[in-house]
Amino acid sequence: MPGSATIARLRRELARGTTELAVLSVLNVRRRYGYELMKVLRDAGEGVLEVKEGTLYPLLHRLEDSGHIVATWEAEGRSRPRKYYVITEDGRAYLAMLREEWSGLVDAMRQLLNTLGEVHE
Amino acid sequence: MPGSATIARLRRELARGTTELAVLSVLNVRRRYGYELMKVLRDAGEGVLEVKEGTLYPLLHRLEDSGHIVATWEAEGRSRPRKYYVITEDGRAYLAMLREEWSGLVDAMRQLLNTLGEVHE
DNA sequence: CCCGATACCTTGTCGCGCAAGGTATCGGGT
DNA sequence: ACCCGATACCTTGCGCGACAAGGTATCGGG
Numbered sequence: 623m624p625g626s627a628t629i630a631r632l633r634r635e636l637a638r639g640t641t642e643l644a645v646l647s648v649l650n651v652r653r654r655y656g657y658e659l660m661k662v663l664r665d666a667g668e669g670v671l672e673v674k675e676g677t678l679y680p681l682l683h684r685l686e687d688s689g690h691i692v693a694t695w696e697a698e699g700r701s702r703p704r705k706y707y708v709i710t711e712d713g714r715a716y717l718a719m720l721r722e723e724w725s726g727l728v729d730a731m732r733q734l735l736n737t738l739g740e741v742h743e
Numbered sequence: 744m745p746g747s748a749t750i751a752r753l754r755r756e757l758a759r760g761t762t763e764l765a766v767l768s769v770l771n772v773r774r775r776y777g778y779e780l781m782k783v784l785r786d787a788g789e790g791v792l793e794v795k796e797g798t799l800y801p802l803l804h805r806l807e808d809s810g811h812i813v814a815t816w817e818a819e820g821r822s823r824p825r826k827y828y829v830i831t832e833d834g835r836a837y838l839a840m841l842r843e844e845w846s847g848l849v850d851a852m853r854q855l856l857n858t859l860g861e862v863h864e
Numbered sequence: 865c866c867c868g869a870t871a872c873c874t875t876g877t878c879g880c881g882c883a884a885g886g887t888a889t890c891g892g893g894t
Numbered sequence: 895a896c897c898c899g900a901t902a903c904c905t906t907g908c909g910c911g912a913c914a915a916g917g918t919a920t921c922g923g924g
Contacts, residue, residue: 629840629844631909631910632760632763632840632841632844633844633848634760634880634881634882634910635759635760635763635881635910635911636759636760636761636764636844636845636848637760637848637881638756638757638759638760638880638881638911639753639755639756639757639758639759639880640757640848640852641880641881642753642756642880643757643852644852644855647855647856648855655902655903656902656903657901657902657903658902666851666854666855666858667850667851667852667854667855668847668851670847670848670850670851671851671852671855673881674881674882674883675882675902675903675904676881676882676883676884676904676905676906677880677881677882679903679904679905680880680881680904680905681880681881683904684880701888701889701890702888702889702890702901702902702903703902703903704901704902704903705902705903719750719753720753721856723750723753723754723757724757724852726789726791727754727757727758727761727791728849729788730787730788730789730791730792731761731764731765731788731792731845733787733788734765734768734769734787734788734792735768735842737787752878752879755879755911755912755913756879756880756912758912759880759910759911759912760911762911762912763911776871776872777871777872778870778871778872779871794912795912795913795914796871796872796873796913797873797874797875797912797913797914797915798911798912798913800872800873800874801873801874801911801912802911802912804873805911822919822920822921823870823871823872823919823920823921824871824872825870825871825872826871826872865924866923866924867922867923867924868921868922868923869920869921869922869923870919870920870921870922871918871919871920872917872918872919873916873917873918874915874916874917875914875915875916875917876913876914876915876916877912877913877914877915878911878912878913878914879910879911879912880909880910880911881908881909881910882907882908882909883906883907883908883909884905884906884907884908885904885905885906885907886903886904886905886906887902887903887904887905888901888902888903889900889901889902890899890900890901891898891899891900891901892897892898892899892900893896893897893898893899894895894896894897
């Protein structure tokens, strides 16, 4: 059945870029560690925003390299240390920009779909 | 200024996959030729949905190959022939699926952004 | 006569998402 | 005693859409 494979592909392409927005939005509330972020995003929105490990960890490293977030290792009282991420001032500004871009896209698409929504002819 | 380059990059990543939805939505109303589609999308939504030639033409070919649209050359009474595209029954079904995926993503993001929207701590 | 618009096309590069692999610890079940 | 799933981090290689940059050809206006 090619349908399910197609679905997965287009879902991936549609969600592209939104991961960054989703991650920064969650970190904007409070600090989180990587594995925790995965669970938060999986539980939100019926799995639509689910992020795989191979996506999340490189993304976090990119955000850290560009100064949008900072990481601190913490292991006090437990083994299996966790790497906590905190959003920076720079990151908040970037997040605001991202949200604007996103709502701009959503508005444009909504307008297009509403205008042309009715099946003609 | 790295900001404008960054903006272009994230706008491109965010819009990824929506082009297919936009093109099929326009074709769902009536047939269009490639160059015309470019103008329609550029004029809609303040340029947010603008598509470049290097994106549109390969996309149309992919949609044709998978049977979602069909093309017919037309040049009657004029030189510079145009290649008109018409959506198929199969294409309409695919479009419906795409729209569902898109609204699912938008809903999930809206929920996430509303829940976490307020800046805490 | 040249240049911009019209109208189609292609090749190569960039960068994200992911599959698939890896390491290591911990706790519960049998 | 042993195994396995969950926790928690990481990497390499591939697929694929968007685009920059190039190409071809015609038409009309300044």
